[in-house]
Amino acid sequence: MKCATVAIIGRPSAGKSTLLNTICEMKVSITASTPQTTRNAIRGIYTDERGQLIFTDTPGFHLSEKTLNKRLQETALRTLEENDAVLYLLDAKRSAGEEEKALASHIAKLKTPVICVINKTDILKEQELADAQAFLEEMLPGKTVLGASAKLDEGVDEILIELFKHAPEGELLYPADAYTDQNLEFRISEIIREKAINLVTEEIPHAIYVEIADIEYSEENNTVWVRAFIVVERDTQKGIVVGKRGAGIAKIRKGAEPEIRQIFPGKKLRLDLRVKAQDKWRNNSIILDRILR
Template structure:
């Protein structure tokens, strides 16, 4: 049987459910999820392989108006990705309706020759009758190749979405081994898992001014616990206090929850040590952006 392969980009405003959709399609967690916008900062590639072939789904940072160099980097990553794929999946939030951010993205989609799907997410949160209005509203602005309503959280219509993506893929090679689900190294995934727990547990108090740097991964013996040392970087001393918490309780809770995810990722016991460090205004400093994995020269 001839196999198909190719690349599909997930694009949309911050917080429309791109990471949730990617994890649902792959059947496991590789992208961090949070109810806070701009959770994804780098391109995260998820590899979906089955008998028809292989699709590499690329979860991009939500396109938004940048407020610092990190924001510039995130928007540039998302826009560069659009020019490199076979299909673009434009994800929108059915519950919120079309906003200025969606219009901004649609303007950029008009320059593409690539097939663009309108993927209406969170349909489980609206009345079915409202769906037709939402689709009509978007169709007035852009001639979408396909329109697919889904619920990434509940798994509704995901198989239909994958089937339609394969329709637009051409015959091609298998880029990754069939048991590989991401191109990112363990170190990156671990840092993202820790960052996700900080976002979940600190709520609005520590927004997006955090980064996580994995300083060491030590496998001393086979079948022994893996020692992981990581630093959580913040921009202000007050944020450091919030992350550590009273008598270190918050940091312990972040560590406990992150360790569970890292153990599932590595398939072994993990000893996780966390520190918190202040680097003022790191999101505007090229040295730190590079150090923490946001390489502006790659885009």
């Protein structure tokens, strides 16, 4: 049996969370077209007859002076060397600028085995693929480079083969049917956050966090009650999330309910969502400590 821990790293929107979900065949980590969706180191577990791979999805590597972004960058980089392998995901749709260079030179210094994956091959032009290959050859010479479409599940088996090659012999760390180690409250808050950020545009996705007020189970009614706050920074944003006559909030609830129900099979669900504004929470270290834990 083989067992390895693998960190997935890359710039925002490279498709890290999409890849993790494709590998685990389960929505383990939320995704969105807006960058900087993932905020925590999220574990996804893959097991087959070869053994087990324990992935950590990380926040997109982003150069910025803002408090939230700096904290996300720390989360992304901190764990790299504690893993048996690093999966470096590159979105060749965007040309490699300063950010990609900064990340690649950080990765070049790691002692951990690194596998590079050029993602989104389903939409790449030949030239874009060639540019990405040249970039990797220059920055990370000699490293394995694979191409994949995380979205269409193409080239993903090859990534697993490569990872198992590097995996040390060892017993499984998680039960064979486990796919994540996230706690209930976190998973529910992330499902709600995904639906909320996919509803809004511009700066608002980054201004959202979700706080679970309580989760209660009534045996009598076989019903789980979930009460949660969608927190934004300003009253104008609150208005946008709530929407005309509550249309926005209704849409978030409708989107989130089926996914939350999967967590409580056979039980009824009541989801109560409220929106509130909390000024400048992204600079508030107490809130950041709580949500980035």
